């Protein structure tokens with residue numbers, strides 16, 4: 001937990017934050033509305049004797065009283081999908097409509113791709129891209145298991161993604177769930193911080209800037225881009241937004257998903273960021289009993 005000490009100036013009730021980071025995560029699933037309604041999924045859980053509770057902010061997120069949600073009948077049927085609560089935020093913020101064309105720039109293993117497809121009633125197009133060929137099999141497995149038919153899978157570096165293979169000039173929306181230093185996943189994976197280095201934070205921040213810039217370029221005027229990480233480091237969050245706001249024609253917009261969160265920070269380590277990065281939201285583990293997360297919503301200008 002020493003790595004997290006650097007965030008003491010940013011986090012209220014730092015002891016409660018550290019204490020939450022040491023606790024395991026609750027077991028959370030998302031109902032896959034391509035195959036089932038929340039009523040059907042919860043009835044199946046009831047029948048199997050698996051307890052569940054609603055999460056107030058979302059109709060489809062449930063906490064289960066089992067540590068192995070993947071072994072339930074509802075999961076075998078593809079009616080539920082194990083997905084950390086904060087991981088369900090970005091697709092809700094992007095809010096794709098049926099028929100839209102959406103780019104999921106860093107998609108494997110597909111939790112958010114399949115959530116986007118469900119929000120779109122499996123209509124339109126989700127281009128689910130990842131540069132790691134090995135992770136694409138999990139992405140394909142999840143899309144098939146959950147009954148998604150509107151997704152096309154691509155294997156490319158998102159920083160120079162080409163639209164040529166598709167019959168379109170630009171996407172309506174893009175989800176940019178980038179690779180990161182994963183500090184916020186320490187509750188799920190207690191060794192997540194073992195290999196943390198500042199060099200890795202700096203190098204992954206360069207990749208994040210390139211991917212977010214390409215997403216803004218590949219999205220139509222007036223379209224929406226959502227940027228997310230599962231880390232606390234401002235170098236990978238607000239600093240990336242600050243860079244892209246300066247380089248591309250876009251602006252940040254406010255959002256509220258109904259979970260407790262804090263605004264983006266405008267100063268860090270002697271650096272000042274564009275004031276508008278306050279519109280991004282930081283989700284800390286002790287506020288909603290979740291993993292740590294960062295999410296920002298951008299509107300593409302002309």
Ligand SMILES: C[S@@+](CC[C@H](N)C(=O)[O-])C[C@H]1O[C@@H](n2cnc3c(N)ncnc32)[C@H](O)[C@@H]1O
Pocket residue numbers: 087105106107108109110111112113129130131132135156157158159177178179180207211
């Ligand atoms: C946080 S994970 C994505 C999780 C996924 N969105 C989900 O919800 O299941 C980040 C992904 O980015 C991919 N990645 C890393 N660098 C990339 C790049 N330059 N272009 C595209 N994908 C990249 C990694 O292989 C990894 O699968």
